[in-house]
Amino acid sequence: MTTAVPAPPTAMPALRVEGVSKSFGALEVLRGIDLEVAEHEVIALIGASGSGKSTLLRCINLLEPVDEGRILIGGEEITARRVNVDRIRRRVGIVFQSFNLFPHMRVIDNVTLAPRHVAKRPKAEAEADAMRLLERFGLADKASQLPDRLSGGQQQRVAIVRALAMQPDLLLLDEVTSALDPELVAEVLSVIRELAAGGMTMLLATHEMGFARDIASRVCFLDAGRILEQGPPAQIFAEPREARTRQFLNRIIEAGRL
């Protein structure tokens, strides 16, 4: 189990978000986000739908360009002009709510696509590594199946393996259990737990508050495009400072989700 290890002030943060704003037309989705993530930290982003969690993750992966502010990964500014977007993306993995596996490719080909064509590794080597990863997450017997033969939980685990195959420095998880049937959530959460124990730096948007409380070294509450409050899970869930946070958590408790 990881515990919150405060990064020494001189250490290079794994991720640094400075004053990031993003609008879609007239809709301001992110309004000045500041966030620093140390290596091996697990950050849970919580907040209502539309508060900007997913957009923040998509900005960090450069799937959405930011309007204002900077994002630095390992000290390198990725929002700078003329930066090689594809090289940055290799260092940042993302897993989506709707899996987004490639339906026309077998599981093994989903996992080896980027290692082979982006990292230019030989096929046999990429496949051997992919098999090791699939084995580690109990998916070895699914390697030659097409994604639609798998359950939702298995598909999401494959999506995580696919992201891990590029050995990213930072893994972004965008509500990865929201599209799953309740009985399939646990298998995906246990994978994430294992990654956290292994020291993977992760940023996860989630509605699974119990899970966030267990796994996160820090919880950030997003409200209307701002990080309204952040702190260790014990503090956020037990004694939130902000009225909005209390309100949000009360609604979650009423819904029986915490």
Place this chain on the structure above:
Amino acid sequence: MTALGGPDRPDRGGLAGLPGSRARRRREERASALRSTLVALVSTVVVFGAIAFVAVSSPGWSAVQASFLDGSIFASSLPDIASAFLVNIELFLVSEALILVLALLLAVARSSTAPVLFPVRLMATIYVDVFRALPGVLVIYILGFGIPGLNLPGVPTDPFPYAVFALTLIYSAYVSEVYRAGIASVHPSQAAAARSLGLTQAQALRHVVLPQAIRRVVPPLLNDFIGLQKDTVLVSYIGVVEIFRQSQIIEAANFNFTPYLAVALVFLVVTIPLARLTDWLIAREARRGLGGSGRSAQAANALSRGGQAAP
């Protein structure tokens, strides 16, 4: 059909306290299905019988019969017509290969979004607009007579290459729109997932978007190729001796239209199986529901769960 061939399930009507009602309902359904079949049969016989009667009893029937339905001319013309059809097949196969490539390039060009590619997009759009607007026969005439008319050195005089060229230009415009619809049907999340792994735009297109897009448009592509197969006769206008030109030659020699009927028969024999194949592929695709995102997978899971839950 289900009413006629439905499996005899054990009668559970006892629950309702009416043990005979289920059996009686099945009998009634069967009787009603039989009635429907009989009505359809009688109506078909009456309609086609009436059409045949009108044709046969018309004042010109004997003349038409002599000029369109001459058995001996049919038999003697068939070998020549069949061998001329090889030219159509060659036209079809060569053009089809070229169309598949050119149309894909056009579709990719039109689906691009980079500002620097605007001129390419513009040219592709103009191309597709122009060649969908022009009647095919005009394109065949203009190319088939115009280019050789330039008398340029090294330009072929044989009409066959111009026929292939014209058919390729015309059909690529249509087929590129089919491809483009396929590309648009692949959910953007697929490209986003590929890009998030570090694939370039071109790699995402090549490995993720196009394979799914092409798979989805196979039935409409085949549909266009049924059209191409038939339109190969249009190049007879610029002097390619293919099946239609051959039948005109035989017609002129015998003053008899029966060879056209032979041509019609050849096309029916070749095209109808292709049409059936297309429908079969569409039905298979619908059954599979090969979707772009987790949606279809979830549907499939829900189905398989439902199947397991059923007693």
